[in-house]
Amino acid sequence: MSTGLTVGVEEEYLLVDRSTGENVPRAGEVYTGLPAELRSHNRAEFRPCMVEMVTSPAVELAAVRAEVATLRTATATAAAAAGARAVAVGATPVGEADRTPTEDSRYRGIVQHYGPIARDPAVCGCHVHVGVPSRGAAVDVCRRVRPWLPVIQALAANSPLHSGVDTGYASWRGVQLDRWPGVGPTPHVVSEKEYDEAVASLVESGVMLDPGLVLWHARPSERYPTVEIRIADVCATVGDAVLVAGLVRALVATALSTVHDTDDPVADHVLEAAHWNAARVGLAGTLLDPRSGRARPAWELVEELWERVTPALLRSGDLDEVGSELSRVRREGNGADRQRAILSRTGSIAAVLSSAELGRAQGTR
Incomplete structure (x- = not known):
C-alpha cells in the first residue's frame, strides 16, 4: 500500500581525524573509495571535509531504510581506507583547520559573494525530497507545512557540540545556518508567480546569489519534481532518518489532501522564534506553537503532529514503522540527547564521535 508519493533522502556526513576529531578534507579520497555502483549517489559538497550521499526516489519506506544503511556502510568503509572517520553529527564538534571550499567555480563564487560567513565551520543536514504533482503544488505544500517544521527540527536535532564543548543548543547547526542570508521559513506565498x-x-x-541559493526550510526543488524539506540535522541513526523521511512524506501528503482548506498565515517572526526555540531545546523542554504563539511541552506538539499525519501514514502503510521509530526516540531522546548522555557518562568527545561513526551498530539500525 502506498500514497504514491516518492521519497528520497540526502545525507551529509562529516569526515574527522580518528585521533584528534578535527575535520579533515578527504572527500575526494572517499569518493574514489566508494564501490563503482554507488558513486552516482555521491554529490560534491561545499567543504572537502563533507560527504553527501543521496538515495534513489522510492515509494516504499523500507527501500529508503535499506539504501540509507547501504550508503552509510559504504561511506564508512571508504572513509576508513582514507584514514578518516565518517560521522553523523550536524556541526563541527572539535575544530576545522582548513575552511577552504571544495575546488569548484560555483563554491568559489559563493565564498566571494558572502565573505566570512561562507567560511564558518562545516555543518551537515538531512534533506528530504517528496514527489509532488506539479511545481504549483510544491509551492502550496511549502506554505502549508510551515507551522510543523519546528517540530521536525526538534525531533532531528543532532548537533549540541562545537569547538570542543556542549553549546547548550540541541542543534548548533540550526543556529550557525541562521547567519546565512536566504535561510529561514519559506515566505507565505500563494502562487508560483508570488514565489x-x-x-x-x-x-x-x-x-x-542566484535562484539556486534559495535556502528556505522548504522549497520546490530546482532539479527534481519534488518538495525539498531542509530543516533536519543529519540523523544520528538509520532509524532516525527513516522517522524523519516518513513524517515529512506524511506531512506533504496531508498538505496535498487539504489543499482546499483555509490555512491561517503564521507571521515569519513567530516562525523564526519557533525554529530558534527548537534549535535551543530540541525535545527537552517547551516549544513555541506558531499557531497560538504560546510555549507548550515539546512532546505535546509532537503528538499533535502525529495525529495530523496519521491518516497519511495509514494510507502509505507506514504507520507501524514510523510509530515504532517515534516511540524509540521518546524513550532514548533525539540525537542531541544521546550525544549528551555519552558525554556525561564518559567526559569524552572522542567517545561521542566513536558512537556517531557510520557503520557502527548505533548507526545502522
Whole structure:
C-alpha cells in the first residue's frame, strides 16, 4: 500500500581525524573509495571535509531504510581506507583547520559573494525530497507545512557540540545556518508567480546569489519534481532518518489532501522564534506553537503532529514503522540527547564521535 508519493533522502556526513576529531578534507579520497555502483549517489559538497550521499526516489519506506544503511556502510568503509572517520553529527564538534571550499567555480563564487560567513565551520543536514504533482503544488505544500517544521527540527536535532564543548543548543547547526542570508521559513506565498517574484527580489538585493541559493526550510526543488524539506540535522541513526523521511512524506501528503482548506498565515517572526526555540531545546523542554504563539511541552506538539499525519501514514502503510521509530526516540531522546548522555557518562568527545561513526551498530539500525 502506498500514497504514491516518492521519497528520497540526502545525507551529509562529516569526515574527522580518528585521533584528534578535527575535520579533515578527504572527500575526494572517499569518493574514489566508494564501490563503482554507488558513486552516482555521491554529490560534491561545499567543504572537502563533507560527504553527501543521496538515495534513489522510492515509494516504499523500507527501500529508503535499506539504501540509507547501504550508503552509510559504504561511506564508512571508504572513509576508513582514507584514514578518516565518517560521522553523523550536524556541526563541527572539535575544530576545522582548513575552511577552504571544495575546488569548484560555483563554491568559489559563493565564498566571494558572502565573505566570512561562507567560511564558518562545516555543518551537515538531512534533506528530504517528496514527489509532488506539479511545481504549483510544491509551492502550496511549502506554505502549508510551515507551522510543523519546528517540530521536525526538534525531533532531528543532532548537533549540541562545537569547538570542543556542549553549546547548550540541541542543534548548533540550526543556529550557525541562521547567519546565512536566504535561510529561514519559506515566505507565505500563494502562487508560483508570488514565489518567483519573492526569489527575484532577493536575488536583486544580493541576499541570494542566484535562484539556486534559495535556502528556505522548504522549497520546490530546482532539479527534481519534488518538495525539498531542509530543516533536519543529519540523523544520528538509520532509524532516525527513516522517522524523519516518513513524517515529512506524511506531512506533504496531508498538505496535498487539504489543499482546499483555509490555512491561517503564521507571521515569519513567530516562525523564526519557533525554529530558534527548537534549535535551543530540541525535545527537552517547551516549544513555541506558531499557531497560538504560546510555549507548550515539546512532546505535546509532537503528538499533535502525529495525529495530523496519521491518516497519511495509514494510507502509505507506514504507520507501524514510523510509530515504532517515534516511540524509540521518546524513550532514548533525539540525537542531541544521546550525544549528551555519552558525554556525561564518559567526559569524552572522542567517545561521542566513536558512537556517531557510520557503520557502527548505533548507526545502522
